[in-house]
Amino acid sequence: MSASPLAALGLPGDLWLSQFARLVDQLPVALWSTDLNLRITAIRGGGSVVGEDGKTIEEAFGNPAQAAPAVAAHRAALRGESAAYETVYQGRAFSARVEPVVGPHGRIVGVVGFAFDVTERHDSQERLRAIIDSEPDCVKLLDAAGRLLEMNPAGLAMIEASSLDDVRGQPIISIIVPEHRTAFTDLQTRVFRGESGTLEFEIVGLKGRRKWLATQAVPFRDAAGNVQALLGITRDITDARRAEEQLRASRAALRSLATRQQDIREDERTRIAREIHDSLGQALTALKLQLSAAQEAASRESPALGTRLHETAVMVDDLVKSVRRIATELRPPILDQLGLPAALEWLAHDFSRRTGIRCEPTIVPANDAISTELATAVFRIVQEGLTNISRHAGASHVQIGLGVESQCVTLEISDDGHGITEAATTGPASLGILGMRERAAALGGVLEVAPRTGGGTRVTAWFPPLPASNGGQGGR
Numbered sequence: 377m378s379a380s381p382l383a384a385l386g387l388p389g390d391l392w393l394s395q396f397a398r399l400v401d402q403l404p405v406a407l408w409s410t411d412l413n414l415r416i417t418a419i420r421g422g423g424s425v426v427g428e429d430g431k432t433i434e435e436a437f438g439n440p441a442q443a444a445p446a447v448a449a450h451r452a453a454l455r456g457e458s459a460a461y462e463t464v465y466q467g468r469a470f471s472a473r474v475e476p477v478v479g480p481h482g483r484i485v486g487v488v489g490f491a492f493d494v495t496e497r498h499d500s501q502e503r504l505r506a507i508i509d510s511e512p513d514c515v516k517l518l519d520a521a522g523r524l525l526e527m528n529p530a531g532l533a534m535i536e537a538s539s540l541d542d543v544r545g546q547p548i549i550s551i552i553v554p555e556h557r558t559a560f561t562d563l564q565t566r567v568f569r570g571e572s573g574t575l576e577f578e579i580v581g582l583k584g585r586r587k588w589l590a591t592q593a594v595p596f597r598d599a600a601g602n603v604q605a606l607l608g609i610t611r612d613i614t615d616a617r618r619a620e621e622q623l624r625a626s627r628a629a630l631r632s633l634a635t636r637q638q639d640i641r642e643d644e645r646t647r648i649a650r651e652i653h654d655s656l657g658q659a660l661t662a663l664k665l666q667l668s669a670a671q672e673a674a675s676r677e678s679p680a681l682g683t684r685l686h687e688t689a690v691m692v693d694d695l696v697k698s699v700r701r702i703a704t705e706l707r708p709p710i711l712d713q714l715g716l717p718a719a720l721e722w723l724a725h726d727f728s729r730r731t732g733i734r735c736e737p738t739i740v741p742a743n744d745a746i747s748t749e750l751a752t753a754v755f756r757i758v759q760e761g762l763t764n765i766s767r768h769a770g771a772s773h774v775q776i777g778l779g780v781e782s783q784c785v786t787l788e789i790s791d792d793g794h795g796i797t798e799a800a801t802t803g804p805a806s807l808g809i810l811g812m813r814e815r816a817a818a819l820g821g822v823l824e825v826a827p828r829t830g831g832g833t834r835v836t837a838w839f840p841p842l843p844a845s846n847g848g849q850g851g852r
């Protein structure tokens with residue numbers, strides 16, 4: 377070493393060597409050599425290893441379990457292999473590598489090794505592992521072929537596997553129900569292209585239980601940025617799904633109950649209106665005729681009685697008008713006789729007359745685009761809309777538009793009042809608006825109530841086209 381080329385730098389070889397050794401001692405790296413009996417012949421580096429010279433590798437560790445990987449690697453080096461291992465030495469984690477030392481005649485004469493202190497990396501990995509292991513959701517890594525690389529205990533429980541060894545390397549697709557496999561493979565392809573994605577799918581666990589899972593999948597990249605695996609965080613949403621389905625079913629049941637009740641009420645109203653109009657109307661007309669005859673006869677003999685009978689006949693006239701009004705309010709005959717467009721014209725006219733608010737209907741569709749059910753629903757929606765305007769809006773002008781767009785019937789009622797608040801449209805007390813929405817929903821339509829740009833309120837509704845077989849009935 378005294379002939380070191382570094383002597384050329386102006387330092388005597390021995391001085392250079394001691395300088396170099398001091399430098400090595402300060403590094404967090406240990407360097408050592410052993411003889412054929414694995415006895416340490418020299419050791420330098422990280423302060424903690426000083427004083428191990430002369431001991432065997434096993435003695436230096438003092439703990440046979442911790443020494444075992446080191447001893448096995450050193451023995452492999454004596455056989456001519458280079459070997460790497462991880463171990464714990466004096467409470468710190470090391471990543472080490474050993475090589476054979478080859479003597480002048482090509483014979484192995486010992487081992488050299490070096491070790492890095494990786495305690496911090498090791499600890500942070502351990503912490504991460506502890507977090508992942510205690511995570512209640514499934515955390516998993518899949519390779520590009522969809523095979524399972526890693527899965528935490530929550531995930532193993534989710535797929536009903538007893539240990540990771542039972543499932544590592546298996547294709548995950550086999551537990552996904554056939555109808556969701558394509559979607560899962562698509563997600564996987566996207567993740568390996570560098571995108572993230574979410575998916576809800578169903579599995580059959582290894583013990584046969586069906587479950588709904590929701591997964592969020594992201595690319596897991598190596599240090600060079602290449603996608604190495606799919607990292608998936610998956611949650612069991614079976615209970616939430618079941619609750620959602622129950623909620624949906626009970627909503628549908630409630631909606632059909634409400635629709636049925638509305639139908640019954642509408643039929644009842646029609647029947648009562650007809651009954652009032654026909655029976656009561658006819659009886660009153662007959663009474664009126666009788667009274668006229670009696671009045672004629674009486675006025676000849678007793679003018680006073682004639683006057684009384686005339687007054688009675690006028691009262692009967694009023695009664696006939698009231699009866700007609702009640703029957704019309706219950707169910708306007710115009711709706712059944714002339715159809716929705718005429719009924720809306722009448723409604724708008726009647727509204728203007730009663731409230732003094734100008735009401736302009738613009739009605740496009742002909743009767744044959746409108747079924748009886750749709751006519752009733754739209755009529756009642758407009759009736760409630762107009763009632764709301766007269767009660768709450770403070771408006772002076774109302775427009776009603778009934779149209780057809782791409783075979784769908786559309787309705788719009790807009791006023792120039794002071795507008796509606798968000799709370800009023802969704803509040804629990806808003807039964808009128810709720811009823812309007814439900815009527816639209818019962819026919820597969822959608823109804824919205826919202827403030828109008830520029831002031832006022834706008835009710836818009838949209839109804840899907842009639843099925844061909846059922847269409848074109850017109851008014852009743």
Ligand SMILES: Nc1ncnc2c1ncn2[C@@H]1O[C@H](COP(=O)(O)OP(=O)(O)OP(=O)(O)O)[C@@H](O)[C@H]1O
Pocket residue numbers: 764765767768769791793794795796797800801805806807808809810833
């Ligand atoms: N055209 C409108 N302009 C301004 N506010 C309105 C209008 N229509 C409805 N509102 C507001 O929305 C609320 C809810 O209306 P909704 O018809 O659901 O109930 P309601 O009219 O108060 O009672 P009812 O159950 O008798 O209909 C009303 O109380 C009112 O404050």
Ligand SMILES: [Mg+2]
Pocket residue numbers: 760763764808809
């Ligand atoms: Mg109302």
